Amino acid sequence: MRKSVLGVVLAVSVVMGAGGSAGAVGAEADLAHHGHVSLWDGRVGVWLVSENHGPSDLSQATVRLAFSEPMSGGQELPTACLWSSDRVVSCRTGELLAAGAVGELALDLRTAGLPDELTVEITTAWRDGAGDGNPANDRHRVLVLATGDPYVF
Numbered sequence: 001m002r003k004s005v006l007g008v009v010l011a012v013s014v015v016m017g018a019g020g021s022a023g024a025v026g027a028e029a030d031l032a033h034h035g036h037v038s039l040w041d042g043r044v045g046v047w048l049v050s051e052n053h054g055p056s057d058l059s060q061a062t063v064r065l066a067f068s069e070p071m072s073g074g075q076e077l078p079t080a081c082l083w084s085s086d087r088v089v090s091c092r093t094g095e096l097l098a099a100g101a102v103g104e105l106a107l108d109l110r111t112a113g114l115p116d117e118l119t120v121e122i123t124t125a126w127r128d129g130a131g132d133g134n135p136a137n138d139r140h141r142v143l144v145l146a147t148g149d150p151y152v153f
Contacts (some may be wrong), residue, residue, distance in 0.1 A: 054098030
């Protein structure tokens, strides 16, 4: 029961921003997510950097990673992340200053099976109420083959 309640609290925190502001009305922030994804022997590695090209600072944002294949259960995630389903991970970025970057997010996950390929969709799920006039650089769809090679986005 406590884990269920904690999960709901974390989900609300990720979507609404843990202790963050609701964002300034009319604020504009150009978020960008870049990195690479690898797949090998039923393992998925994701390395991601989120940036804010401005002009407004953000106290928090949420990036959503959706996988076309289910992940195996019981996997630990970094403290800023939570499972939304067996195929979706949502992570808080932390503060994103205008024209600044945040530290790299690294995920090492296991798939439920041994797929030859999978697709990962990377999107901004929430941006502290700010608008983004250039959403193309925070939305990616990456086809990843089970070769162990890094597929860059």
